[in-house]
Amino acid sequence: MKEGWEAVIGMEIHAQLKTETKIFCGCAANFGDEPNANTCPVCLGLPGALPVLNEKVVELGAKAALSLGLNINETSIFSRKNYFYPDLPKGYQISQFDKPFSSNGTLEVLTAERDESGHAKDWKPIKIHIERMHLEEDAGKNVHEGLPDVDKYSYIDLNRAGTPLGEIVTGPDFRTSWQAYDYVNHVRRVLQWVGASDADMEKGNLRCEANVSVRKVGEEKFRNKVELKNLNSVRFMQKAIEYEIERQIEAHESGEGVNQETRLWDEKNNKTKVMRSKEDAHDYRYFPEPDLQPLKVSTEFIEKIKSEIPELPDAMLARFQRDYDLTFADASQLVGDISLAAFYEATAAASKNARASANWILSELQREWNAAGNSAADSPVSAENLAELIRFLDEEKINGKQAKEVLIEMFASGKSAADVVKEQGLEQISDSGAIEKIVEDVMAANEGQVAAYRGGNEKLLGFFVGQVMKASKGQANPKMVNEVLLEKLK
Ligand SMILES: [Zn+2]
Secondary structure (H helix, E strand, O other): OOOOEEEEEEEEEEEEOOOOEOOOOOOEOOOOOOOOOOOOOOOOOOOOOOOOOOHHHHHHHHHHHHHOOOEEOOEEOEEEEEOOOOOOOOOEEEEEOOOOOEEEEEEEEEEEEEOOOOOEEEEEEEEEEEEEEEEEEOOOEEEEEEEOOEEEEEEEEOOOOOOEEEEEEEOOOEOOHHHHHHHHHHHHHHHHHOOOOOOOOOOOOEEEEEEEEEEEOOOOOOOOOEEEEEEOOHHHHHHHHHHHHHHHHHHHHOOOOOOOEEEEEEOOOOEEEEEEEHHHOOOOOOEEOOOOOOEEOOHHHHHHHHHHOOOOHHHHHHHHHHHOOOOHHHHHHHOOOHHHHHHHHHHHHHHOOHHHHHHHHHHHHHHHHHHHOOOHHHOOOOHHHHHHHHHHHHOOOOOHHHHHHHHHHHHHHOOOHHHHHHHOOOOOEOOHHHHHHHHHHHHHHOHHHHHHHHOOOHHHHHHHHHHHHHHOOOOEOHHHHHHHHHHHHO
16 A cells, blocks of 8 residues: 555445245245245235244344354344335335444454465454444345347346345454455354354355545545445455555545445456446435334343354364464464364364374365365365374374375275275385395395495495385385394494
8 A cells, every 4th residue: 555545444244144034934045046936925025915033033143243243232123224126126125224133343353464475474363343233134136138139138036035134334444455355254254153154255145345445644534435346255355445445545646536436346357447426325214114023132042142152263273273283374274164174173183193184184185175176065085084094194004105195096086094005005014024024135136235335335225225115115114124224234
């Protein structure tokens, strides 16, 4: 960022809560199904149909709110947000306005700047104020499709109409695009951890918007802000914010100024472009939803939900470093995803070698996952099987080079480490009698070198080791080979 300027960024995240059914009716909350398959009079907005709140939404909303440091309000009110849009059959969205489900939270987020190549450096915690998380229903979807020889046509799919959302709104607390990036990832992981949402941006069940403005360092007032939408991945969001910061600084410096408007990220051209200006801003005419009671939650309910929240990612990160003696970098990679963290813990427990488990997962296995498009969640090699491989290595049944080959075969065939080792005849020779025999054969076949070694050319030890390993097809225990050779060559 240009010297003398600072960015002011606030974030809004819409997370789809992971319920089986919609927020105010019994329709399945699946929007990949046949268009309009999951609809009923309530979510179609037919006259006279009445909404009934889904209790599961309150439960998942509470889990999300509590694990993001928010306070749940004893009473919250659903309100109608009025606007006209084809994908909104009722002409209003049921949301929450002045009395949201939860509010006033403080969240600590680990964040770091990145260097030119994108590597994070100097992770440190920042405190973010979360103003609120309210509950609301999602709208449907306008679908625009073209057919060969036919003009583009549009239709409306209301499968998504009425699926439950939690909208999480922060204060203008971020100063860099990377802080916003780390925050969204933090929220994404927490929501996945507690099972409140799949929180997958690519699938659209986590959507975010950024409010961006800039000001001179030391200035108290906020300048005009721009709302960034259409951010399909966390990385695009970060790029869009970065672009917008530079664009606004330039616009202020040139005297042109910044308009209060909504802009979209144009992925092809790597820039933001205007979607609509402030003049088109809606007046939503909120009023309390007359068909729903105020939502009241008891202290007992909140206590029960609190007791169900598992260890959160940051606490797990600290524990991995402490209990498994992992570096920050390794531990944070392992807690990057809930199934990866579980995979690691299962491997570490079964192998009794936490350090090696981290190394194997983050290097060899990760490489296989990447190449095959797998992850810890659907790994062809189970944690138990990887642990067995690590034990073989620790017990010196096989060597490191062989272990890597065994893993590749395990990955391809789905077989256990024991089966692959047996099939390939890889078991390491650790029988001293057998090794002595090979050493003697090698010495007998290389009398000249034996004489030279005994005459003082000790560098030849490497030659003998190589010959013995070759004769044993790589299966001799290298440590024992060394010991036996040193003894016999004396
Ligand atoms: Zn319905």
